[in-house]
Amino acid sequence: DVKVTQSSRYLVKRTGEKVFLECVQDMDHENMFWYRQDPGLGLRLIYFSYDVKMKEKGDIPEGYSVSREKKERFSLILESASTNQTSMYLCASESSSNYGYTFGSGTRLTVV
């Protein structure tokens, strides 16, 4: 079975901390995505990547950066966490050949 693994299910961080959210997929998918999900706002795309070392801004990239040094791993970085970044963060990967899409189980981040 296709799998996308996010390193933490719950995370609590302090304002100003640098936060790393890790996502690993085992399907050799080319495309990977980071979303945040907030009540009433649905899923919003933060960053995505179509290949190693490539990254593209999504709809809400401010305050975030990403890293994709290996095909299977896509990291989301909050450079200086703020309380308005408290949210559920979801990683997903996609096959560029058949558009199969798989989400990770999500990381609920609370910034205090």
Added chain:
Amino acid sequence: KNEVEQSPQNLTAQEGEFITINCSYSVGISALHWLQQHPGGGIVSLFMLSSGKKKHGRLIATINIQEKHSSLHITASHPRDSAVYICAVGVGNTPLVFGKGTRLSVIA
């Protein structure tokens, strides 16, 4: 950019009822996805389709490419079907565009 509209936003049904959730989009697509999210849970892919109809257990998804419309049907609904159902569309190798979701509650 594609716009994805789902209806209804909220739906309450009695156990056993036949349920339909609708999704319309504005631009031609490569694939349409139906996703499910249980309360407090992750997002699971139910169907991916680009034409016709797919069935899995009590769930059926249809798509009409000409009308830019898809429906998700649940037959013999059960309380465990209570979840948010999300429609998402993709065009080529661009990120999916998501609908806002339909919150379904099935009451025993």
